[in-house]
Amino acid sequence: MADISMNQFLHAVAAFSQQVSANAEATRGWALFIETEGDDTGRVAEMIAAKRVDPDTVSETHELARIMRGLSEQAIQYAATSDTTVRLAKASHDEVMNTHHNIGEQVNASTASGIHDVSNDWLRVE
Template sequence: MPDLTYAQLAKQSAALAKDVARSSEAIHAHAKNIADEARDTARIAESIGALRVDQATIAETRELARLMDGIATAATAYASAADTTAHAAQAAHDQNKASHNGIGEAAARSTVGRDIYQLDRTWLTQE
């Protein structure tokens, strides 16, 4: 039997495309959460400033907000790369379908049994 059939390839490429798309969506959600937390932390820094908390604490809180914003930006960039990967995976699945779907359908409709791969090759050499 062949190492990889059309049906297996189609199933694997579709699963890959879906998995990468789901992962990309999850990364976008995490990036949004981090950005929201960064904004909240910046608001907290302003609030504690109004309460006349020491300047070192306010500066540390602002620095934390700045770092969190940087992490959110990096996560968003990573999510954009994941989107590109998701599109590439979907394109690979679509190309596989366009290139091989007819062969897969013909093989599925074929009346030749699946046992052809277990054929005794010596029988073919006999006259």
């Protein structure tokens, strides 16, 4: 088991969820950019086809537009999965806050003597 305090854990979970959320937003932004570029590439393919550019070039341009749209869709799905990860991290943070956060305050407020000298092994068993 790692040696980490409750406050360190809470900080780490909060920082993790913020970072994942920021990354998801950045991914979503790039996905929309790629989607726009894919749409533009599709329009370019139609324009060069109208100018009777050789069919292989037109076909390759259409294929590039299709690949870009697919990449955008996958990036959006990735961002949605990141949103789920953020929700789970926040739920973990909330659960810790609800169940363990006030333990230190309660120990400090206790009138029992020697409470700080209790063995960690005994606390794990109890």
